[in-house]
Amino acid sequence: MRLADGIDLPLTEELARNVGPAGIDIAYQRLGDPAGPPVLLIMGMAAQLIHWPDSFCQELAGHGLHLIRFDNRDAGRSTHLTNAPAPNLPAVLAGDLSTVSYTLSDMAADTVGLLDVLGIDSAHVVGASMGGAIAQTVAIEHPARVRSLTAIMSTTGDASVGQAAPEVLSVLFAGPPGNTRDEVVAHALRVFRAAGSSGFDTDEAELAARAGLAFDRGHDPLGIARQAVASVASGDRTARLAAIAAPTLVIHGLADRLCDASGGRAIAAAIPGAELWLVEGQGHDLPPALRPELARRIAAHVRRAEAGRIRSFRASAPGVQ
Template sequence: MTQACPVQSGSAGALGIDLGAHLDQFADLPSGIRICFRDLPPRPGVTPHPVPVVLVGGLSLEQSFWPRGFLDRLAEGGLRVITLDNRDAGRSTHLEEQQRATKLQLLRARPPQGAYTIEDMAEDVVGLLDHLDLDQVHLVGMSMGGMISQTVASTHPFRVLSLTSIFSTTGNPKVGQPARSTLLRLARRAPRNEMEHVAAHLGMTQHLAGWAFRPDVEQEVVVALRNWRRGAGLGNSAATQRQISAIQASGDRTASLGRITAPTLVVHGDRDPMVAPSGGRATHDAIPGSTLEDIPGMGHHIGPEVDRELAILVEHHAFAAWHREQMAALKE
């Protein structure tokens, strides 16, 4: 049964920070994981596309991290947009009882025993599709969400009509590695309060954004405050470590990517300090028939000057995949 997620306490309203609680719903999956999601309709008056698009976010990112301009463009194109909080993000299940990885384990890529995997997170997405009675979707994932989406497409090929993988990688340790400057930032002490979290978010966003598409500082302050309040504040650090452990526990997925049959668009910037561009190229090389779209000057952030451009790429890719399927069905 779909219900509204509980609203967390705080002074968000006084500061004009909309947590979007009126949009949040959640699904209780057979695995015991609760996934919080939003189901956004296409724009009124626009002919709706028959297949929804599901957006899967990256490391520690709750679903409202998807930029408004990106979502608006997809809605204007007639797409029904479904977003979700991955496990250990936002208002989905936080697995506090799981063993926490130490910094040494994270740096040495040695997850703790019993760590969940990217495959487990992919099954969360499939569970949500089952909950919504969706046989097939367009799937879009950024960063870790790209890894999750790739895994859904390789393990449940008939559920994915098209795949878009944005600044993600294959899990091969020889490609897509973060820059040393990024690792040093990730190793810093976790924020202890809301203001430290905002400062850390602004610093990391400025670092990741690339040279051509700079972030909107005022917008990013709102994003950081929303993320802190929806993500249970101090619980974010341990949750992020568990997600990093999931990536490490999943290893190299290159061979499985070769089983993807959905038309695939791989998008990567050439100034990405979190997932080096070699990760995007390796993803393209691993997925048969995929298309690689390099965006000059883009880093590891969907800024206000690139969000609609990226949405147009996703929209065109989704509609082209759907038309190809329709033409193939007519020939049978």
């Protein structure tokens, strides 16, 4: 099957029904070797499963991994909470949570619910941006389900770290993002130009194709706003991150102007034994030239965690080979 950025991958899109405590539908795709270590990919705010670039997924799958990428609630082809209150971000920032429909804990429960539907007892969890915050929440609240954690271009929820540059915010919120497909694609390209990697080439044709496909799959500005207030309302995770025992890899671009690298540094400082990889020139994206090395590092992290699980099992069950 030829996907948005021209990569052929053997996959189909499926819909998991009655997922998690909320009983929602989750659209997902499985890629790679079903017998390989399971790797769950969680995307961020305003993003869909297709925002994990197909070529990046192909790189990861080439390391013998079993990938699952999916649409969060209020994104793409998963359930959109259209009957929820209209989110009021300024009010939430001021402490009024009356328009918050859910939190990152609920999204973490969705994630674990998808594993339940797929019959997967635990997985290596990889999250980008808000997806990294959801992945942290899964590791905090459902530790038995997480074999390893990878957080990419994410933060702790502490408002003093991981800030966006004012000039990026001005692009992000400079008028409505548009209603038509062409308007939404144009806005997405403006945001990528402001927040993307300065040290790597960007394929704008790929970005435009993916933005257009995301519009076709389920453009929902109110859904994005509900995700935004959920993230704000969930607060600071820093103290709770100390309880994470899963092997953790933190990846953050030093040129990230949407989520400053102080966010990644704070995650790594808060989680015991976490490994931190700071990438010169990477912004708030997964640029094509960086994808092979990103995949290699994540795959190596997964393999180390798998080897650790085997050693722990053998130590707890003497005589078992």
